[in-house]
Amino acid sequence: QFEAASDPAVREAARVRASELLERVLTTYPQVTVQGLNLAEQAAALLFEMTHLSPGAMAPEISGNDQEDKPFKLSDYRGRHVILVFWGDWCHGCHGLQPVLAEISQRYAGKPLAILGVNTDERVAARKVLAASPFPWRCWLDGSTSGPITSEWNLRHFPTLYLIGPDGIILEKDVSLPALGEALARDLGSWGQAIADRLTKGHPRVRFSS
Secondary structure: OOOOOOOHHHHHHHHHHHHHHHHHHHHHOOOOEEOOEEHHHHHHHHHHHHHHOOOOOEOOOOEEEOOOOOEEEHHHHOOOEEEEEEEOOOOHHHHHHHHHHHHHHHHOOOOOEEEEEEEOOOHHHHHHHHHHOOOOOEEEEOOOOOOHHHHHOOOOOOOEEEEEOOOOEEEEEOOOHHHHHHHHHHHHHHHHHHHHHHHHOOOOOOOOOO
16 A cells, blocks of 8 residues: 555555554564464565565665576666566466567667566476577576565566666566556656657557466
């Protein structure tokens, strides 16, 4: 609710109230489980998300190896806008998104914009997918939808897109393609507007999983 609020005062009040309730769950119900899920663990994940994964927060560091087994970090891309996409070959909605982002990555390769992926396929399967259809951006191989990166970022559905600013601050969270285009046009001027046009025109509708 607090992320969706357009009024800053309403958003902050909702954030504070939600934080208080989650803190109460942590301290009052540390051992309680519902349908096999520990309430305190779920509350801790939500509290981390509210504090560290909302627009305006510094994006948590991501580090690991890419599909060529070369180490890299999210912070390596400071100075550029970063489109961060959580995806997997198992995800039908991701298949529609990939060619859209691939075209943008190739067409604007010389601009201060990077597309980075977190792949959630099992690692052997992921390497086969990436080798058969090379992606023009780097991916961390997280191993599953409950891998360490995906778990820290508390993913609920796929694909999920984040837009991160040149200073590492999260600008957009769980953003649609039209909203992503609007943000890029706002921040990057004429060539950002050109990307926005390509995100909203001439491509089949991308279906996001629930």
